[in-house]
Amino acid sequence: MADAGAGTGTGTGSAAWSLCPVQPRYPLPATGAEQQQALEGADAAMPQCLHSAPYYAWRGALQLVLGRAQEAAESLERALLLDPDLPGAQLDYAQALATLGDLSTARELLEQLRQRPDLPVTLRALMQQDSRGAQAQAEAASSYTRVQLSTAWGYDSNLNNAPAASQLALTLPQGSVLLPLDSAYRPRSGSAWLSTAQWQHIRAFDGQALLLSADLRGRATAESSRTGYLQGDFAAQWLQAPEAPSQWMARVAWGRLEFGSEHWLTTQRASLQHQWRLSPAGQEGALATGNVCRATLGLDLENRQYPISPELDGRYLGGAASLFCTPAAQAAPVAVESAEAAGWASGWSLAHYGLQLRWGQDHARSSTRPGGRYDRLELSLGGEARLGRLRLGADYSWTRQGDKDGYSPLFDNNLRRNTLRQGLRLTVSQPLADPAWRGALAFVSLEASRQQSNIAAFAMRQRAISAGLRWELP
Structure with missing residues (x-):
């Protein structure tokens, strides 16, 4: 449906079009090379077209036919923020959302578009007959697979998760003794090569x-x-009804960790959650992906096994609550007024944000486990903003854990251990413009964490930086 054109519009975006040197051409160029050339020309003219809705509608249509659904959705959303009265852009936006898997919002957009009395006949025909349209895309998207690969080189100040203290106080029968920590158990810093592979498959x-x-x-x-x-x-x-205002969700998971060539940890997890979709006041109809927040409340179960230290095995039972939001469409990006700055950034926008709260108890499977039962409270916050093509992400975590019993007679006369861990990660990424690197993002990540404890052996600090490439393969 990207060939449908931007349609007619009377908003400020139409007036701004006269200042933009790029003229839209519908139907779009027929070949991929011509489409890519047209998109490059549009990107070069962006500083003069920041307030033009038809420009962003045309740019989004080009990105859509080139298979860049995520970028197309961003361009088309901006077009509709500048001028909501663009039926062609709404149609293309629905197709982009369907391609990205947001079938509910895509169908809602199509239904709103059908109700428009001024909908051009050509667009109405496309909605009903064109198999390339957004609704056909949504119906065909009952199965979707995505793969993400990344590789990075970085530096870490504490590769072995060692305590920050250089000496430890032990309480022996003859009294307290202060002993220096062997160098083998001190923090080791150095470079590291990091790789990840993620696979997701959804079947409706x-x-x-x-x-x-x-x-x-x-x-x-x-x-x-x-x-x-x-x-x-x-x-x-399992998701009971992804498109409904509320649904039940059930999840099972298995994990394994090998550290230093040793089988360190195996986990089996299960959760049952109920989710609600929250619409902002007066915003029952969705215009963009971000008109709703999703709130979740549930129960978590986890079995943890440590093959090399089986006395640490435990079973966790707790609750979890979360909220995930994408801002409403009326929260328009802040336009960049400086022509020099606009050469690489078209404005600020908040892509998404969320928080999660977890609380529970980890029960020891062995009566000899140091500390006995663990009481844990966790809070995590995160979000992502966009500045033109830049993606700026931030994640913060806070975890407090307290033992029910004394940890060990060797530490402060069997003191009960309490720890507080905080972590912060900042990430800057940007899709690569070169067609040869299509689907790739370059990123830089900064991480810092600190764990405080009333027992010095469990106080830790860590700093890390990494840079690399990430490929998102739809």
């Missing part, structure tokens, strides 16, 4: 959906083979 059936996912992460270090790791996770999730 009878209004329900099944989501399968696999995640494999690895780290190789130059410092020592004992500071590398390999982690794998597999999960299956």
Whole structure:
């Protein structure tokens, strides 16, 4: 439906079009090379077209036919923010959302478009007959697979997760003794090669959906083979009614961690959650992906096994609550007024944000586990903003854990351990414009974490930086 054109519009975007040197051409160029050339010309003219809705509608249509659904959705959303009265852009936006898997919003957009009395006859015919249209795309998208690969080189200040203290106080029968920590157990810093592979497959059936996912992460270090790791996770999730205002969700997962060539941890997890879709006041009809927040409340179960230290095995039971939002369409990006700055950025916009709260208890499977039962409270916050083609992400985590019993007679006369861990990760990424790197993003990530404890052996600090490439393969 990208050939449908932007349609007619009378908003400020139409007036701004006269200042934009790029003229839209419908139907779009026939060949991929011509489409790519047209898109490059549109990108070069962006500083003069920041307030032109027809420009962003045409740019989004080109990105859509070139298979860049995510970029197309961003361009088309901006077009509709500048001028909501563009039926062709609405149609293309619905197709982009359907391609990205947001079938509910795509269908809602199409239904709103059908109600327009001024809908051009050509667009109405396309909606009813064109098999390339957004509704046909939505119906055909009962099965969807996505693969993401990344590779990065970085530096880590604490590859072996060692305590920050240089000496430890032990309480022996003859009294307290202050002992220096052996250098082998001090923090080891060095470079690392990081790789990830993620796979997701969703299958819709009878209004329900099944989501399968696999995640494999690895780290190789130059410092020592004992500071590398390999982690794998597999999960299956059932969604009762993804397009309904509320639904039940069930999830089972399995994970394995090898650290320093040793089988460190195996986990089996299960959760049952109920989710609600929250619409902003007065915004019952969706115009963009972000008109709703999703709130979730559920129960988590986890079985943890440590093959090399079985006395640490435990079973976790707890609750979880979360909220995930994408801003409403009326929260328009802040336009960049400087022509110099506009050469690489078209404005700020908030892509998504969310928070999660988890609380529960980890019960020891062995009466000899140090500390006995663990009480845990976790809070995580995260979000992503866009500045032109730049993606700016931030994630913060806060975890407090307290033991029910004393940890060990060797530490402060069997003191009960309490820890507080905080972590912050900042990421900047940008899709590569070169057609040879289609689907790739370059990124830089900064991470910092700190764990405080009333027992010095469990106080830790860590800093890391990495840079690399990420491929998103729809």
